[in-house]
Amino acid sequence: MESISTASSATSVAAHKPAAWRHTVFVLLILVVYSIWAALIFTGHVVLFEYELTEGPLGNSKRIFPEKSTVQLTHGRQNIILFLHPACPCSAASVDEFHELMRQGEEDSVGKVVFFMPPSHESEWSLLPLIASVKRIPNVSIVYDSSGSQADLFGAATSGHVFIYDSRGILQFSGGITGSRGHTGDNQYFEIAKRTIIARNPKFATTPVFGCSLRGIR
Amino acid sequence: MSIDRIEQLKLHGEVAELISSKTKTIFDQLVKKNYADCDQMFAVLLFIEWLGGIITALIVSPTAWEGVTSNTHVHVVLSIWLGMAIIVLPIALAWFYSGTAMTRQTIAVAQILMTALIIHLTGGRLETHFLIFGSLTFLAFYADWRVLVTATALTAIDHILRGLYLPFSVYGVTYAEPWRWVEHASWVLFADVFLFRKCVLDMREKWRIAEKQAQMELTNEIIETQVVERTDQVRQSEEKFRNLCISVPTVIFESNSDNSWEVIGLPWFHLTSSPVEKAKEWWTLVVDSERDKTLESWKMSVQQGCEWSHEFRIQTLSGVTKWVKAKAVPLTGKTDSDRRLIGTLEDITDRKNAEENNRRLLLMNQRDDFMAMLANDLKNPIVGANRILGLMSEGKLGKLEREQEDILSKIVDGNNELLRMIQHIISVYKYDRESDTQTFEQTSISNLIKDCVAKIKHKADEKRINFELDLSESRDVSLVGNSDSIRVVIQNLLDNALKFMPEGGTIVLKAFRQGDRVMFKVNNSGTFIEVDQRNKLFERPMTGEDSGSGYLPKVGLGLYMCWQIVDAHKGDIFCESDREGTTFTVSLPRNFSNETSFQPR
Structure with missing residues (x-):
């Protein structure tokens, strides 16, 4: 009986070993699969955030309002000028923030939005809802920059670039007012712009711009 | 499970234990099925969300521009590949490991990640954040609070990390208060409280359903067992009846409403030499002279619902005429319009022949007795005549001539011969009568x-x-x-x-x-x-x-x-x-x- 019992337990142990081995392999496999899964997701997010946090190029801003520009300086009031690429998906966030900025400026500010509008795309881009949404903002006028010359004059190279000139035509602020590409909401860059508007004697400030390039191949 | 076993269980109070065990099994099955169903649902939902993410990216940010030139926006690319990376594992698990805890936890993680991606693709729109609460509600379909814990925890961790390093991506701002994630997580927890309660109630409901189903199944099992045993008894009874019908020489028949009979093969074939189908028109086997009378008698019994007993002759297919005796009684529980009789058909040819032989024998005996009596009666006058002839021969009645004496002598010899024959006849009949004793x-x-x-x-x-x-x-x-x-x-x-x-x-x-x-x-x-x-x-x-x-x-x-x-x-x-x-x-x-x-x- 004892020998049978011993044999039986030996068989049980022998049968248990492959089961444990399979379980270990299964757990390892699961760990590998989940690791790969996590890595892929992590990588995707890194790519996503890197793209959204990549600043656009800044042009040579003119400290004095360019006289040759077709964009007219409104004397006696703050001039908030926004350069936009009408087809850039990030522009909508900039318009939202611009709208908020205009509210902050109240009656002391006038807004001017310069849309890059090359003739080759004018028929298509002029119908975009973004332009209509800009038109609904009070105290804002629209200027179409067909050749990109206006952007060059002001030194704007990225869509969403905001220039704030005081009533004398002196540049007070140059940069973006969104936290990243295409993201609406409170952010420190907007706050800097806002402070520029509210403060009577602000210091010149500059912020990064997140958006599409206004230059490229024109 | 046999009926005896069920009764035994009842006696020992083990039925409750049996129901409890069965309830547990059914509950597990219900829960597992729910898990599997939810896995399937989320597999579809994640796929739809993936497609939705791509569509959203294509609508909101299809292209990135550089002046007049454009290229595909990174959001489009990431909505495809990152979205696919997020959903591929949970969908695979839902397909291959449906119903397991690992699968639903992975699905919960994937659902939150997809929600986050979609929020991101819409540029952090406030409206899209409601998808978080929608996702938690969907996950509550599992009725497993652990899934909600995972989803909530992931949401909280996501908010903590992004709040620390990328606040704009979650709060829409590039700076945030250190404890702002608590505010967000609190709203999620607020929803979770009700969802947790819903999970618990769902589980209780499932247990109640399982308990009822267990009771019902046990009852059905008992009934089915009884039906099986009763059916077996009926089958055995039918088999006995059928064997009895086959083994006895008597035909057993059951009539239909159209007067036809249904019989069991072998005895019918032995009696009539015809196939059982012939029983449907059994009256065609009755000899012509008795057919109408027999059928009329049958119909009257059927009509009145009384016993039928009739003797008649049939002509078998092999041409033999047989005497049969039919007896039938009406079946109970039948309506007047559908009255049926069950009965027997017996071959009484031997009995009838024996009766006929007895009748003939009786007639023969009567004749023999008559002959014996006649012989006895004949004997007396001859003996008397012989005495007179003896007196005459002796001359006591007058003297006779020689020729007359010769004639008388011959008459006496003839009478003696006659007497001897009569005596033989009497002896034969006497021997017949007395041989038994x-x-x-x-x-x-x-x-x-x-x-x-x-x-x-x-x-x-x-x-x-x-x-x-x-x-x-x-x-x-x-x-x-x-x-x-x-x-x-x-x-x-x-x-x-x-x-x-x-x-x-x-x-x-x-x-x-x-x-x-x-x-x-x-x-x-x-x-x-x-x-x-x-x-x-x-x-x-x-x-x-x-x-x-x-x-x-x-x-x-x-x-x-x-x-x-x-x-x-x-x-x-x-x-x-x-x-x-x-x-x-x-x-x-x-x-x-x-x-x-x-x-x-």
Whole structure:
């Protein structure tokens, strides 16, 4: 009986070993699969955030309002000028923030939005809802920059670039007012712009711009 | 589970335990099925969310621009590849490991990640954040609070990390208060409280359903067991009935509303030699003369719902006519319009034949009795006539001429012959009547022969006939038999020998033992008997047979009676005849009782 019992337990142990081995392999496999899964997701997010946090190029801003520009300086009031690429998906966030900025400026500010509008795309881009949404903002006028010359004059190279000139035509602020590409909401860059508007004697400030390039191949 | 086992469980109060165990099993099945269903649902939902993310990216940010040139926006690319990376594992698990905890936890993680991606693709729109609460509600379909914990925890971790390093991506701002994630997580937890409660209630409901189903299944199991056992009993009963129907020689039938019968094969075939289908038109087997009457009787019984009993003849397919007796009783529980009878059909041909034979035998006995009575009545006037003739011959009634005396003598001889024949007739009928009550004893053949010879000695002397007795071998021989009957045999054989022996002849009587039999022979040198006549010697004479010249007609019933007696003793009697003479030989067993029982004819 004892020998049978011993044999039986030996068989049980022998049968248990492959089961444990399979379980270990299964757990390892699961760990590998989940690791790969996590890595892929992590990588995707890194790519996503890197793209959204990549600043656009800044042009040579003119400290004095360019006289040759077709964009007219409104004397006696703050001039908030926004350069936009009408087809850039990030522009909508900039318009939202611009709208908020205009509210902050109240009656002391006038807004001017310069849309890059090359003739080759004018028929298509002029119908975009973004332009209509800009038109609904009070105290804002629209200027179409067909050749990109206006952007060059002001030194704007990225869509969403905001220039704030005081009533004398002196540049007070140059940069973006969104936290990243295409993201609406409170952010420190907007706050800097806002402070520029509210403060009577602000210091010149500059912020990064997140958006599409206004230059490229024109 | 048998009924006995169920009763045993009831007695021991184990039913509750059984229900509890079964409830647990059903509950597990219900929960697992719900998990599997939810896995399938989320597999579809994640796929739809992936497609939705791509569409959102294509609508919101299809292209990125550089002046007038454009290229595909990174959001589009990431919505495809990152979205696919997020959903591929949970969908695979839902497909291959459906219902497991690992699968639903992975799905919960993937659902939150997809929600985050979609929020991101819409540029952090506030409205898109509601998808978080939608996702938690969907996850609550699992009714597993652990899934909600995972989803909530992931949301909280996501907010903490992004709040620390990328606040704009979650709060839409590039800076945020350190504890702002708590505010977001609190709203999620607020929703979770109700969702947790919903999970618990769902589980309780599932347990209640499982409990009811367990009770129902147990009840069904009991009923099914009973049905199976009852069905088996019915089947066994039917089998017994069927075997009984086949084994008995009687046909068992059940009628239909159209008067047709349904029968079980073999007895019907034996009775009618026809297939069972013929029973549907059973009345076609009834002989023509009785068909209408039989069918009318049947229909009346069906109509009135009373017992049917009828005897009639049928013509089988093999052409044989048989007597049958049918008996049927109405089946209970049938309406008047659908009344049916169940009954038997029995072959009574043998009984009917026996009845017919008995009737004929009775008639024959009556005739025989009449004949015996007639013979007895005939005897008296002849005896009376003989006395008167005797007185006349003796001259007491006046002197007679010689010629008259001769005539009277011939008349007396004729009367005596007539008396002898009548006596034979009486003896035969008497033997028939008394054969049942005959007794058997040790009988000495030689003594019987001597007695018989002594009785007819005076007649032999008148014809100057001698007797030669050869009885030496039979002196010590005796047999068991009815001595009176054997005496009649010897007497008849001697009478015949004497009768047909010409004057001056010799009758030889010989008795001897041969093995276990006793033989005796009566030989005369008289009339020769032809072979064809010899064959009829021991038959009962029939009316109208030739009564012309020769030996046979004058023998009458004597030899027939001899044969009857010898046959009853299991013996033999035969006749040998040639021109030298005729010999009758009788062979009887010595110990009749040892050989067989007496069987009177």
